[in-house]
Each structure stands twice: as structure tokens, then as C-alpha cells.
Amino acid sequence: MANKIPRVPVREQDPAVRATNFEEVCYGYNLEEARLEASRCLNCKKPQCMAHCPVSVKIPQFIAKVLENDIAGAAKIIAEDSSLPSVCGRVCPQESQCEGACVLGVKGEPVAIGKLERFVGDWDLEHAASQETRETVSNGHKVAVIGSGPSGLACAADLAKMGYKVTVFEALHKIGGVLQYGIPEFRLPKDKVVAREIEKVKKLGVKFETDTIIGRTVTIDSLMDDESFDAVFIGSGAGLPKFMGIPGENLNGVLSANEFLTRINLMKAYKEESDTPFYVGERTVVVGGGNVAMDAVRTAKRLGAEAYIVYRRSEAELPARQEEVHHAKEEGVQFHMLTNPLEIIGDENGWVKAVRCIRMELGEPDESGRRSPKAVPGSEFEIPCNTVIMSLGTSPNPLIASTTEGLQTTRWGGLIANDEGATTREGIFAGGDAVTGAATVILAMGAGRKAAVAIDAYIKEKTAEQ
Amino acid sequence: MFRIVEKRLLAPDIWLMNVEAPRVAKAAQPGQFVIVRGTEDGERIPLTVADYDREKGTISIVIQAVGASTRKIVAQNDYLADFAGPLGQPSEFIHEDIETLRGKKFLFIAGGVGAAPVYPQVKWMHEHGIEADVIVGARTKEMLIIIDELRKVAGNLYLSTDDGSEGFHGNVTALMKDLIDNRGKHYDEVITIGPMIMMKFVALATREYGIKTIASLNTLMIDGTGMCGACRVSIGGKMKFACVDGPEFDASLIDFDEAMRRQRMYKSKEQVADHRCRIGRGK
Incomplete structure (x- = not known):
């Protein structure tokens, strides 16, 4: 039954405290809070939330189960469409998806769908409720999954449930892809959430081979010809950093957000026991306005820096989730909007001492619908700093495409694949950022699941032919 | 975990390790490198391939113990936590x-x-x-x-x-x-x-x-696959990644001064970790 109570606030760590630690910012709902929030859902006949979810999670149905105090039931409903609710509940841009379409949002605050999903996901990880315990009978077919990020994990899990013998190949030493090296601990806890999600996939019988770089350690052709994998799914993400091409980018103290975040998240450089060094100066400028930029700037803040965002458009165009921008501000991050770097200036030893910027103003909307920024002549100024972190987006790694005959890519390096994930070469499927370029966890997960269905159909058809 | 088949001292602080990594041994070519971690908390260290035996499935690496992380690698006797490669372009x-x-x-x-x-x-x-x-x-x-x-x-x-x-x-x-x-x-x-x-x-x-x-070029690296950009170098004035575009380049085009400066980026911190007490060690 819908009621007229306001959106149930979620408990968070105090901003002043959390700006000095790596503990999770948001504590999430407890059962009581979750049920109260669930009671706000109108259970619309034509649920707009569901229509705006990239994987069409049956949102009103799972929320109804939460209200009934049947959390296991809620988990099962989500599991039909999403394999990573604990992750997506934390990192999805709900305001532009489900919550953005919620009818309650027209006059007031939308239902906190993300927080409810997270609650159900975490409860499920704790209780292992939706996890299949039945023995899956192996169908004898082998599938290789390249990359252990969201798309690879989702694809591998679904294929394993169908009876395939799945091996996931990961280039790094840890499983999880961007969930491991990219998204920081304070937004996505590694032990509590990521490790458990991976454990779930392992329990399905999926094998993982870390330290294996496809295209270098072994090629796709060798996997198919010598190791008799019937099909391959490529979920290798978009891992290559971009730089601006401005003077001074090779100065000491300039690094990609990927490097900075990998040192901190994957290598745990902020921890005493880690051997990996990191560098953050007293004043750190992060260039960019996406989620990765927010992750980098908030990480720099936590490591003791005065932290600044430099972004060439205005706040309304920031591609980051609202929640991240809000959290960053609460933590004391300062924003230089409508500002674009022209040059990084070094001292006599080759270390960064300032970024020379120019003010921007917004012109007509470009093809992306965002108003394109234009430089204001004569408005150059300097921001003194010791670290500059470039967070300008990432692109797919060309390694696999360049070592696999017949795999075609777009002009910007994305693998060409149809809606089901089939690439230009038979038996090879792809999904996630490797196809779309840097996007979201939920889209990658959805693509992995679609490809699993297509791989199953492909192998069955192939077997029937023989 | 990757088994150390053989380990011997070649010179003071310089060790040779022969490591079982069949996939790497099968694929390795002259000029390529591997990324090694000694232990779970260890740093990822790039090391150029010193030899490979495709039949035995082993790769040789030679490590000079100069910092905390390289010392941790040479301290291992049985296994290395990680051994990834071969990386980079062959000669x-x-x-x-x-x-x-x-x-x-x-x-x-x-x-x-x-x-x-x-x-x-x-x-x-x-x-x-x-x-x-x-x-x-x-x-x-x-x-x-x-x-x-x-x-x-x-x-x-x-x-x-x-x-x-x-x-x-x-x-x-x-x-x-x-x-x-x-x-x-x-x-x-x-x-x-x-x-x-x-x-x-x-x-x-x-x-x-x-x-x-x-x-x-033996630059700084984390992943070795083009992800972090720590290894970027100027080759004929253009930004290149040593890990995927190199590690070998036309030496006349390399900005060595910049490369040497960039190599020292994390030096101060490493030196702290590297501090070895020499008191009482004589000469």
C-alpha cells in the first residue's frame, strides 16, 4: 500500500570523518528502513521504472516482496534479470534510469530503488538465498570468457547454470575487472561485496585463470583450436586511458585516473602492508567530470590532498552520478566548472607546479545533446598544484582485435557486435565496454547475459548440424 | 602461484630464476617482458625475459635486488605469486x-x-x-x-x-x-x-x-597491458606506452632525459621502503 511518507533517508558516514578513510560512505538500509521505503511504491500498472532499467528488473515485484518481508523472494525476482544487485544498487546511475522515471518523482522524491536493490543484494550475499544449489549437469561444451568484469562474470554465471564448462581468463592478478581496479573501496567494498559476488560465480563451477593476457599469453585461435573451446565471449572492457595532448602531460606528477586508481584499489597502495607506492601532492587537480573523475578526486582527498575537479562544461552536464558529485562536495572537493586545461607547467626538476586553464562558456548543443563548451578569449589563469590526474574517459584495448583474425572494430576501436553479442567472426561473442566503449556496470552485465543466451543457441545449433 | 624450478645467484644481489609458466614459455619471443609479483602484497614488477624453454614450459628471469619489491621477489624459494606475460612487442x-x-x-x-x-x-x-x-x-x-x-x-x-x-x-x-x-x-x-x-x-x-x-626501455609499469599509462615515453615527440608500443624503440627518437626523470617519480617513497640498515656491516 502506498503511503505519503517522505523518502526514507539512508544512513551515511559523516563527511568529515569519511574524507579521511576508505570505509564505505553509505551504510544502506536495514530491514525496517527497507520495508518502510518499499511501502512508498505505488506498484504502477505500467511501471516506468522497469521500462527505464537497462535489464528490465521487475522492480515493483521485488519491492512488493520486500514489503512482505520476503527478502529471499525479492532476491529471486531480481536474479531473473540481474546477476549483480549488490553492485548495481551501489553504482547504477539510478537518477537517469529507474528512479528518474518513477512517478513519485514528478511531485516529490522517487522510490529509493537503488538502495532497496542494494539491501536485497546484500541480504542475498549474506544468506545465499537465490543461489542455485542444484547440481547442474555438464553438457560437455567449453566456453572461454575473456575478462572478469561485470559482463564476463554475468556471462560466465549464466552459461555455467546452463551446463557449460566455463573458464574465465583475467589479465590482472585479481578477479573483478573494473569492480576491482576502478571503483574505490568507499563506494564498492571489495571483501564484503565484490569477493562474494565472485564466490557465487565460482560456486557454479566456473574456473578462473588470472595472469592470462589474451592476445599475448594465449590467442583466441589457440583457445578454440588447441584447447577446444566451442565459443568465446570477449568482455575485456575499455581499459586504455586517454590524455589531452597538451604540453606538459609527461611531467612527473601527471598521471591517468587509471594509474592512480589502480595503485590504490587493485594494489592497495594506501595500506601499510602494500609494497606499491603512490604519489599525491598537497594540491591535486583531477581533469574530467565522470564517475571515474569523482572516484579519483575523492580518493586524492582521502589521501590528504586539497582536491579539485576541473571540468569544461557546467555542473548540469557532469556525466557523473548525482550522488557522487553530492558526496564529493560534502567531503570538501572543490569544483572548477567551465574550465579547460591548456598546459601543465613544470618546475625546474620536471615536476608539476600548476595547470594553466582557460574559462569556457556553453554554446549550442552538440550531437550528444550537451551544449558544447567554447573558450573565452583572454581568460587564461593558473591553478597551482603538484598532481594532475587525467580522467578523460577510456577506450577498448586493441590487443585482442589485433591478434584475432576476422574480428572487426569500429573507427574508435570498439568490437563490432550485434544485439545478441555476435561479432564478425563465428563462435566469438562480445559485450560490455569492449563493444560500447566506457559505459555502465548494468549495461555490461546485461550484454554478458544476452551473449550467454546467444552462445547457448549457437552451440546447440552447431551440435545439431553435426 | 608459479613454481620456481631453479634459483641461483649470478652476482651479488643478482639472481636468476627459472619459473614454470607453460603458457608464457610457449608464447614468449625475444624482446618481450613479464610482470612478476613475489607475494600477495607485492608490487607488480616488469622484468625482461632472459630465456625460455617451450618444451619444459619454463621462463628465466634475472632480477637485481635493488628495492623492497625486488628483494621480496628474490626472497622467494618455491613459488611466485604472479607471473604474467609475455608482454610488449617482440624484437x-x-x-x-x-x-x-x-x-x-x-x-x-x-x-x-x-x-x-x-x-x-x-x-x-x-x-x-x-x-x-x-x-x-x-x-x-x-x-x-x-x-x-x-x-x-x-x-x-x-x-x-x-x-x-x-x-x-x-x-x-x-x-x-x-x-x-x-x-x-x-x-x-x-x-x-x-x-x-x-x-x-x-x-x-x-x-x-x-x-x-x-x-x-625499463619504465615504470603497473599492468603492462596499456591500462595505466605509467610507462609513457616520448618517441620522436609523440607519446607512446612502453608496455604495448615497446619496450624496444628507435634509440635516436627516445627522450632519455624525460624517461629517466619519469622513472624517479615514486623514488622518494620507494627509498623509504628500501632503507636497509647498514650499521655494523663494515665496509
């Missing part, structure tokens, strides 16, 4: 026409532990009927490594030491000049691997002689 010459290669005179110039990654390249040439000359230089006699192995596959092997305790008294560049100026040697191509400062001076010298020169 350019393996793609060249064999007859063209046979018509060229190659000189390899190695300094210190650089002798180790030079070995598989000279060996490859030897196996393809090309006898390349090799210079190996070190501070002093006991720091010269892989000499016996190189002698078997090199055309002429020349040694140099800074203190004159073995071979030519002087550095590798001086020895190269001596070979060309005074001993009638002629080279079409030089491949140099060693400390950046040495490669810089080799490149400056070979430019004078107009000899095409390749250098292998």
Missing part, C-alpha cells in the same frame, strides 16, 4: 627477412643485468645463422653475468669493466668506439639494453657513426 628483427638479417652486422650492447634480456635475442640470431657481436659491461668483474651462455651464441664477445678488473678498462660506449675506430669493426645495427643512462650515451655515440640503434 623487430624476428619479423625481418632472414636473408636480409644475415647480410647485416649486429652489435648488442648490454650493461649490468641488461646482459640477461640480450641473451635470448643473441641466441635467436645464432639459431637463425646470424653471428652477432656482443659487448657486456659492468662496474666490476664479479658483476658480469650470463657470460658463459653468451659466449656460446655470440660471434665475438667483448667485456668491459669500469674498474678494469676484466676485459676493456672503461664503459661500453668507449669499448664500442674502440672496436670501430681502432679494431676495424663495422656494424649496421646496434641493440642496447641496460640502465637508461648507459643507453642514452650509447645512442649519442651511435648517432655519430650513423648506426641504427634500438634500445629497450
